[in-house]
Amino acid sequence: xxxxxxxxxxxxxxxxxxxxxxxxxxxxxxxxxxxxxxxxxxxxxxxxxxxxxxxxxxxxxxxxxxxxxxxxxxxxxxxxxxxxxxxxxxxxxxxxxxxxxxxxxxxxxxxxxxxxxxxxxxxxxxxxxxxxxxxxxxxxxxxxxxxxxxxxxxxxxxxxxxxxxxxxxxxxxxxxxxxxxxxxxxxxxxxxxxxxxxxxxxxxxxxxxxxxxxxxxxxxxxxxxxxxxxxxxxxxxxxxxxxxxxxxxxxxxxxxxxxxxxxxxxxxxxxxxxxxxxxxxxxxx
Numbered sequence: 444x445x446x447x448x449x450x451x452x453x454x455x456x457x458x459x460x461x462x463x464x465x466x467x468x469x470x471x472x473x474x475x476x477x478x479x480x481x482x483x484x485x486x487x488x489x490x491x492x493x494x495x496x497x498x499x500x501x502x503x504x505x506x507x508x509x510x511x512x513x514x515x516x517x518x519x520x521x522x523x524x525x526x527x528x529x530x531x532x533x534x535x536x537x538x539x540x541x542x543x544x545x546x547x548x549x550x551x552x553x554x555x556x557x558x559x560x561x562x563x564x565x566x567x568x569x570x571x572x573x574x575x576x577x578x579x580x581x582x583x584x585x586x587x588x589x590x591x592x593x594x595x596x597x598x599x600x601x602x603x604x605x606x607x608x609x610x611x612x613x614x615x616x617x618x619x620x621x622x623x624x625x626x627x628x629x630x631x632x633x634x635x636x637x638x639x640x641x642x643x644x645x646x647x648x649x650x651x652x653x654x655x656x657x658x659x660x661x662x663x664x665x666x667x668x669x670x671x672x673x674x675x676x677x678x679x680x681x682x683x684x685x686x687x688x689x690x691x692x693x694x695x696x697x698x699x700x701x702x703x704x705x706x707x708x709x710x711x712x713x714x715x716x717x718x719x720x721x722x723x724x725x726x727x728x
Contacts, residue, residue: 473578513541591620646706
């Protein structure tokens with residue numbers, strides 16, 4: 444039985460001949476909120492007020508470029524035949540692992556140039572990154588992409604999903620797993636976890652490594668449900684292989700940094716230092 448649902452228009456609005464896609468709007472909102480959160484926390488941790496804004500001026504374009512390059516390279520058989528679509532990121536097709544590679548590399552070079560600890564900046568940014576990812580997945584929802592295998596409408600209704608999500612998951616005559624939603628929820632939970640871990644006062648770098656582990660675990664399982672995965676071989680999904688590698692790398696780095704004393708500085712040490720300075724100033728008065 445054919446359902447009479449109209450999918451959400453991917454065009455948010457038009458400015459003359461320019462069409463603004465919901466995909467870009469949602470990604471932009473995620474970036475803006477993530478930046479605001481990082482700037483606010485960075486100032487508390489004693490960083491320059493505009494440090495994250497300056498970093499994002501470089502990280503955003505480089506991350507978008509690296510995300511697209513990553514995706515295109517693993518889909519080269521298609522894009523070699525359709526070169527005019529290589530730059531059409533508004534139709535989807537940017538890989539988050541590619542974006543993360545670009546962002547981390549940019550942040551590492553940037554912090555070296557600014558003489559700031561990369562791990563300190565990474566710890567502060569970790570909740571912002573996963574929050575931006577959680578929001579950004581809704582761009583996939585609008586584009587009806589990054590979904591899983593076929594399911595029944597009854598299955599989606601049993602998940603207690605709102606009607607607009609169920610209807611949007613009706614694609615070409617069938618309903619599909621809303622894997623974008625599964626990952627978005629996992630990332631929102633990860634955001635809450637990382638905010639809570641700030642008060643645990645982990646060693647330097649461990650908040651960021653916690654993000655890597657949490658995100659990679661969720662991505663591994665969600666990726667196994669998707670139908671549009673980039674494949675390394677006929678059986679190996681690239682994102683799952685990378686997720687396992689990142690988990691192992693994060694665990695090794697965690698223990699290595701502890702053994703070498705590289706995580707001796709705690710996340711809240713800056714806050715304690717600032718509090719002590721305020722107390723000293725108060726006593727002088």
